[in-house]
Structures are given as C-alpha cells and as structure tokens.
Amino acid sequence: MSKVYIYKGFERFWHWAQALLIMFLAITGFEVHGTFEIFGFEKAVEFHRTASWLLIGLIIISIFWHFTTGEWRQYIPTTKKLKEQIMYYLVGIFKGEHHPTAKTQLRKLNPLQRIVYLAFKLVLIPMTLISGILYMLYKTFDENNMVVVEDYPLESIAFWHTLGAILLIVFLIIHVYMTTTGETPTSNINAMITGYEDLDDEEESDEQHKEVNEKTNNIKK
Amino acid sequence: MYRSIAIVIGIIIALLVAVNVFHSDEPANLKLEMLKQEYAFKPVPSVDHHKLAILQAQFKTPQEVTETCLTCHTETHKEIMSSSHWNWDRLSYVKGKGVYTSGKKNVMNNFCLGSNSNEKACAKCHIGYGMGSDEFDFANARNVDCMVCHDNSEEYLKGASMAGYPDRSVNLHNVAQSVGMPTKTNCGSCHFFSGGGNNVKHGDLEVAQLSCDREVDVHMASNGLNMECVACHTAQNHQIKGKLYSVSTNNIDRSNCADCHTSTPHFSDVLNRHGSKIACQTCHIPEYAKVNSTKMSWKWSEAGKLKDGFPYEEEDSLGNHNYMSIKGAFVWERNVKPDYVWFNGTAEQYRLGDSITEVPVQMNTLHGSYNDKNSKIIPVKIHTGDQIYDTEYNRLIQPLLYGDEKGDGAYWNDFNWDKAIKKGMEITGEPFSGNYDFIETEMYWPLNHMVSPKDKSLSCVDCHTRNNGRLEKLTGFYLPGRDTNSTLDLIGKWLLIITVLGVAGHALIRVGQDFINNRYKKQVIDYSKKELKDRLDS
Numbered sequence: 156m157s158k159v160y161i162y163k164g165f166e167r168f169w170h171w172a173q174a175l176l177i178m179f180l181a182i183t184g185f186e187v188h189g190t191f192e193i194f195g196f197e198k199a200v201e202f203h204r205t206a207s208w209l210l211i212g213l214i215i216i217s218i219f220w221h222f223t224t225g226e227w228r229q230y231i232p233t234t235k236k237l238k239e240q241i242m243y244y245l246v247g248i249f250k251g252e253h254h255p256t257a258k259t260q261l262r263k264l265n266p267l268q269r270i271v272y273l274a275f276k277l278v279l280i281p282m283t284l285i286s287g288i289l290y291m292l293y294k295t296f297d298e299n300n301m302v303v304v305e306d307y308p309l310e311s312i313a314f315w316h317t318l319g320a321i322l323l324i325v326f327l328i329i330h331v332y333m334t335t336t337g338e339t340p341t342s343n344i345n346a347m348i349t350g351y352e353d354l355d356d357e358e359e360s361d362e363q364h365k366e367v368n369e370k371t372n373n374i375k376k
Numbered sequence: 377m378y379r380s381i382a383i384v385i386g387i388i389i390a391l392l393v394a395v396n397v398f399h400s401d402e403p404a405n406l407k408l409e410m411l412k413q414e415y416a417f418k419p420v421p422s423v424d425h426h427k428l429a430i431l432q433a434q435f436k437t438p439q440e441v442t443e444t445c446l447t448c449h450t451e452t453h454k455e456i457m458s459s460s461h462w463n464w465d466r467l468s469y470v471k472g473k474g475v476y477t478s479g480k481k482n483v484m485n486n487f488c489l490g491s492n493s494n495e496k497a498c499a500k501c502h503i504g505y506g507m508g509s510d511e512f513d514f515a516n517a518r519n520v521d522c523m524v525c526h527d528n529s530e531e532y533l534k535g536a537s538m539a540g541y542p543d544r545s546v547n548l549h550n551v552a553q554s555v556g557m558p559t560k561t562n563c564g565s566c567h568f569f570s571g572g573g574n575n576v577k578h579g580d581l582e583v584a585q586l587s588c589d590r591e592v593d594v595h596m597a598s599n600g601l602n603m604e605c606v607a608c609h610t611a612q613n614h615q616i617k618g619k620l621y622s623v624s625t626n627n628i629d630r631s632n633c634a635d636c637h638t639s640t641p642h643f644s645d646v647l648n649r650h651g652s653k654i655a656c657q658t659c660h661i662p663e664y665a666k667v668n669s670t671k672m673s674w675k676w677s678e679a680g681k682l683k684d685g686f687p688y689e690e691e692d693s694l695g696n697h698n699y700m701s702i703k704g705a706f707v708w709e710r711n712v713k714p715d716y717v718w719f720n721g722t723a724e725q726y727r728l729g730d731s732i733t734e735v736p737v738q739m740n741t742l743h744g745s746y747n748d749k750n751s752k753i754i755p756v757k758i759h760t761g762d763q764i765y766d767t768e769y770n771r772l773i774q775p776l777l778y779g780d781e782k783g784d785g786a787y788w789n790d791f792n793w794d795k796a797i798k799k800g801m802e803i804t805g806e807p808f809s810g811n812y813d814f815i816e817t818e819m820y821w822p823l824n825h826m827v828s829p830k831d832k833s834l835s836c837v838d839c840h841t842r843n844n845g846r847l848e849k850l851t852g853f854y855l856p857g858r859d860t861n862s863t864l865d866l867i868g869k870w871l872l873i874i875t876v877l878g879v880a881g882h883a884l885i886r887v888g889q890d891f892i893n894n895r896y897k898k899q900v901i902d903y904s905k906k907e908l909k910d911r912l913d914s
Binding site for chain 2: 172179202209317332345
C-alpha cells in the first residue's frame with residue numbers, strides 16, 4: 156500500500172462544484188416542474204438559470220482541462236475485464252473478494268466506470284444541457300425578429316430535459332452509493348476530497364506494470 | 377481533514393456569492409419615470425371659448441350650436457361624419473367572409489340585443505341629433521353633436537329616449553362656451569353606461585373611475601396620474617385610436633400598452649419574453665369590476681313576469697337589479713377574475729340575419745390560437761345569457777323593445793313577445809317564421825382598463841402551477857409548472873424508487889455478509905494501518 160496523489164486540485168474542484176450545481180439544479184428544476192415548493196416558482200426559475208450558467212461555464216473549463224492534461228484518455232472505453240467488474244458488484248463484493256481491476260494514477264476508472272462516465276459525458280450531460288439551453292432560449296424578443304427556437308415544441312424540449320434530470324438523479328444515487336465500495340466505505344470519498352488514496356501496489360501484476368510503463372513511455376515520447 | 381472541510385466551506389461561500397452577484401434589487405424604472413413626468417403635465421387650451429363673441433348668442437336648438445361651431449371649425453364635420461362614432465359602422469374584413477360593413481347598426485349583442493327598431497332609445501349614445509329611426513340622415517352636418525364629447529362644464533346631458541337630443545334642462549348657451557378637450561366625464565357618459573346602466577357591459581369601465589385610487593386603475597387614479605381617456609385614445613382628425621371587439625373586426629388603429637410602455641417594459645428578460653405570447657393586460661389586470669358590479673349573465677327567457685298585472689324589479693344585496701320584468705333575470709359580480717383566450721387582433725360579430733352555427737351562439741368571436749404567431753393571451757369578460765331566436769329560420773330575432781306608449785307592440789310596454797317580434801322584424805325588414813324560443817349566447821369583452829399597481833399584478837404561480845391556475849382552461853400548449861408528461865413522470869418516479877431500493881438492498885446484503893463473515897474486524901486492522909501510514913509519511 157502506498158499513498159498516491161490520484162485526484163488533482165482542479166479535478167476535485169470540478170467534481171464537487173459540478174456535484175453541488177447538479178444537486179441545486181435538480182432541486183430548483185423539479186420545483187419549476189411543479190413537483191414540490193421550496194423557493195417559490197419565481198426564485199426557483201431565477202436560481203435555476205443562474206446555476207445553469209455556472210454549470211455551463213464549469214463544463215467548458217473542464218472540457219479544456221480534460222484535453223490539455225490528456226485526462227480524457229481515462230474515459231476510453233474497454234470491454235476488458237468489464238464482465239468481471241460487473242460480476243464483482245453483483246456477486247464478488249458479497250463474498251469479500253478484491254476488486255478485479257487495480258486503480259492507478261493512469262487508470263483511475265474501472266471498465267464499468269469508463270463506460271458509464273463516458274455515457275454521462277457524451278449522452279446524459281449534452282442531452283440535458285442542450286435541451287436546457289433550448290428551454291432557456293425558447294422565446295426571445297419577437298419585436299427584433301430574434302426568435303431562436305419558436306417553432307420547436309416546448310413539450311418535447313421539456314421531455315428531454317426532464318428525462319435527463321431523472322437519469323442524473325439515478326446516476327447520483329448509484330454513484331454516491333458506489334463510493335462506499337472502496338477499500339473502506341469512506342476511502343473513495345476521502346480521496347476525492349484530499350486527492351490522496353491508498354492504492355494496493357501489491358496487487359499490481361507484472362503485466363499491468365508493463366502496460367503502465369509502456370504508456371508512460373509513450374506519453375514521454 | 378481540516379483542508380477538505382475548508383474546501384467544502386469555500387465552495388459553499390463561492391456559490392452563495394455567485395447567487396448574490398446574479399441577484400440584485402431592482403433599480404428605479406427610468407422609462408416609467410419619464411412617462412410619469414410626461415403625463416403629469418396637463419395641456420392648457422390655447423382658446424377660451426367663453427371669450428368668443430359668436431358664442432354669446434342664446435341657442436334655441438342644439439343644431440344652432442353645431443352651426444356656430446362649424447363657422448370656425450369649418451371642415452370638422454367631415455371628420456366626424458367619417459367616423460364610426462357617427463356612422464355606427466365601418467368597413468370590416470373577415471377571412472372567408474370578405475369585406476362588409478359592420479358596427480352598432482347591424483351587429484347584435486346579448487344585452488339589449490340590438491339597436492335596430494330601438495333607435496330612439498339607443499341614440500342616447502349616438503353623437504347626433506334626431507336618430508329616431510333607421511331613416512336618420514347621416515349626411516346632414518347640422519345633426520352632429522359636438523357638445524356630448526367637448527362639453528367641459530359637466531352640464532350637458534342627453535335625454536332618455538329622445539333620439540339623441542339633449543335633455544331639456546341643459547343650458548346650451550353655457551355648454552357651448554365651455555367646450556374643450558374631451559374629459560373622462562364626456563367619454564364616460566356613454567362608455568360607462570353602455571347596456572343601460574353603470575358598468576353593465578364592459579366590467580372595466582365605470583363611473584367609479586372618475587374618482588378612484590391606484591388600486592382600481594393606475595392610469596385614471598385621482599391620487600395617481602389622473603389621466604384622461606384621450607391621453608391614450610389619441611385622435612387625428614377625430615379618428616380615435618383604440619377599439620373594442622364587441623363591434624370591431626380589424627387589427628388596425630388599436631391603442632396598445634406598448635405605444636407608451638414599449639415592448640420591453642420590464643427589467644427581467646424572462647418577463648419581456650412573455651410579451652410575445654401574453655398581452656400586458658393578462659398579468660396587469662388581475663381583476664375587473666373592482667368597485668361596482670358588472671353584469672355577467674342576462675336571461676331574457678325570464679322576462680315578462682308580472683305582479684298584479686304590473687311589471688316589477690328585484691334587487692340583490694348590493695342594490696343591483698337581479699330581475700326586471702322588461703328585461704329578465706341578471707347575475708352581477710364584483711371583483712371578478714377574468715377568463716383568458718387567445719386573440720390575434722381580429723374578430724367577427726353576429727350580424728342581424730346570420731344563421732346560428734353553434735350553441736351557445738357566439739355574439740362575437742375573438743380569433744386566435746396558440747399556433748398563430750400574432751396571437752396573445754388576453755383577459756376577457758364573458759357575458760352569457762339567453763335570448764329569443766327563430767326556431768325555423770335558425771336566426772336570432774330583433775324584437776321591438778322600446779316604444780313610446782302602451783299598445784304600440786313594444787315588449788317593454790306590452791310584454792308580448794309575438795307582437796314585439798313581429799313589429800321588430802317588420803321594421804328591420806327581416807323574415808320571421810312565427811316560431812320562436814330562447815337560445816344560449818356568449819359574448820367576449822376584452823379587458824383593457826382597471827390596470828392594477830405593480831405589486832397587485834399576477835405573479836408566476838398564478839399560471840405556473842399544477843392546479844387551479846389562471847390558465848387552467850387554456851390547453852393545447854405546454855406551460856412549465858402546469859403541464860407535465862405524465863408517462864415520463866411515472867417512469868421517473870418508479871426508476872427512482874427502484875434505484876433507491878436496489879442500492880439499499882445491495883448495501884443490506886453487503887453489511888449482512890460482512891457481519892456473517894466477521895469481516896468488520898478489518899476496521900481494527902485499519903487503525904493500525906493508519907499508524908503505519910503516518911509513520912511512512914514522516
């Protein structure tokens with residue numbers, strides 16, 4: 156075991172800011188939807204718009220970060236050990252088995268995470284974001300003929316936006332629960348707060364070491 | 377650990393700061409302040425008619441006054457005689473029906489039904505003298521009534537059932553010298569009392585607006601700007617801007633809020649954008665008939681009941697007639713919440729002789745729909761009732777209501793529908809089969825006055841709410857907060873329940889398995905690990 160600096164400063168800031176914004180957007184959004192009343196409709200709309208602009212800004216910066224740091228490679232999907240990973244969560248975890256894949260600085264995500272997070276980034280967030288922007292710009296000043304999406308039915312914009320919101324909450328619940336499946340129930344969440352996590356270097360097979368080394372060499376080249 | 381707490385606190389503070397930065401108190405509305413300045417100054421007339429030698433004469437007839445007016449205002453009668461105030465009709469175009477003339481001359485309503493055959497009484501609100509029948513000479517300039525609009529002495533009064541002539545008590549000499557720009561009293565003498573009493577028809581125009589506070593009408597309030605009608609209803613060459621779609625059809629010469637307030641009057645973009653589909657009046661006239669009641673329903677089928685052979689009247693607790701033998705049964709209401717409809721600025725009316733196509737008969741139809749780009753949601757008063765119609769020819773009937781004396785066939789004297797119909801249809805030249813009954817009717821009155829102060833206007837949740845919103849009946853479009861996709865909501869609800877249950881189940885099994893296998897001992901090892909770790913770090 157060794158203490159590894161796995162989540163960088165920006166990464167953690169981005170993660171928690173996004174988490175808070177999404178939760179805040181969910182609360183205000185479902186108030187606008189009419190599910191419950193907390194702030195009152197008018198304030199809920201105002202807050203939802205403000206928070207949505209903050210989230211859009213954050214996402215733009217994080218996209219920039221992912222590409223400039225090469226972190227986007229973490230999300231390249233793989234089917235290797237995917238089945239084992241799924242079986243681990245369904246069966247192995249109850250028997251006290253170890254994770255089938257090792258977590259390293261260059262491979263923070265297991266195969267299941269890769270696919271789910273990639274879908275999150277490429278499908279769920281864009282779907283909710285684009286429908287949200289269309290929703291926001293649904294009407295502009297007709298006097299200036301600046302009508303952006305007037306003929307697009309609001310009903311279907313609202314449908315995709317609500318669907319995105321529901322799936323985001325489903326993701327949030329499962330995601331939060333899955334953080335407890337680390338070495339100890341709080342080790343993953345601690346890592347996302349402090350940046351450091353104890354990673355099992357004993358389990359790293361020679362093969363994996365080789366792979367890592369190859370990759371580092373590639374990056375160096 | 378302290379560092380992570382500090383980070384979380386930092387993020388929360390940043391979020392709170394952001395919310396505060398993006399949310400600020402509203403600054404003073406300069407657009408509105410400028411308008412207030414502009415309308416606070418009342419124009420001073422450049423001529424005092426008291427001082428004109430020609431007006432020192434003693435006038436025997438009102439026509440003499442008109443002739444005198446025309447000696448200086450030599451061409452003004454032409455302007456008047458081309459106006460709808462004079463002609464009681466104007467050119468209308470209705471898609472699918474073509475161009476025709478319509479107005480008070482030939483449209484019907486569900487109050488006193490129509491002016492035809494009843495001109496002598498109805499002409500109390502005609503700007504002319506002597507319109508006692510349909511043979512009135514609309515080309516005679518001597519019959520133009522200048523005084524009804526321009527008297528500033530508040531003395532002028534048109535006589536009841538005198539074909540538009542002034543009451544005998546009026547001192548024409550005094551009135552002729554007191555002329556000036558029309559005031560609320562002038563316009564109100566007809567427009568407040570249409571339908572035979574105060575606030576009967578409009579609901580948003582009544583005598584209380586001569587002296588009211590800002591809660592009733594921000595524009596006309598005595599403790600506000602005290603604006604005259606003509607401040608908004610401006611006129612060039614006596615063609616007055618603004619129209620009401622009980623008699624109007626075309627989307628021209630309208631008086632709009634935006635004429636003064638612009639199409640972007642709010643600081644909030646969201647509110648300004650609402651203006652593309654929602655008329656200003658919708659939010660800013662939350663209630664009408666704020667002081668005196670207005671008539672909401674008129675059932676002619678109840679008319680004609682007599683007590684000991686004599687007609688009688690009954691009043692409700694507020695002193696409004698709820699029954700009159702001559703007219704039937706009424707329902708009055710005060711502080712009424714408007715109904716809401718789509719409206720694109722064009723309308724059509726039921727004209728005498730039209731066939732009945734639907735029940736309730738639509739006395740006027742306001743055109744518009746959600747899909748029509750020019751349509752906006754407007755507030756309306758819907759006046760319902762029933763009235764007499766020809767069961768065979770399927771048309772509304774114009775009976776003779778007003779008559780000078782008993783026995784002349786008029787319903788208000790003789791209470792005999794057969795005679796009144798025969799007489800009325802004979803005068804109007806319309807056919808009558810001999811069979812009649814009563815049929816339900818509806819009439820739509822767009823509301824434009826009695827604008828409430830800002831803090832009394834509708835707020836978001838008045839419409840954006842699941843149940844009992846103002847726009848509950850206006851369906852066919854997606855209104856956030858009101859409408860949902862029920863299938864998606866149901867799926868979403870169950871998806872969340874299944875997720876929570878799945879996660880909880882998974883956790884329970886894990887804890888249970890740990891317990892069975894005594895794996896929780898591991899935590900003891902964790903402690904030692906921690907010590908080990910600390911040692912390694914140092």
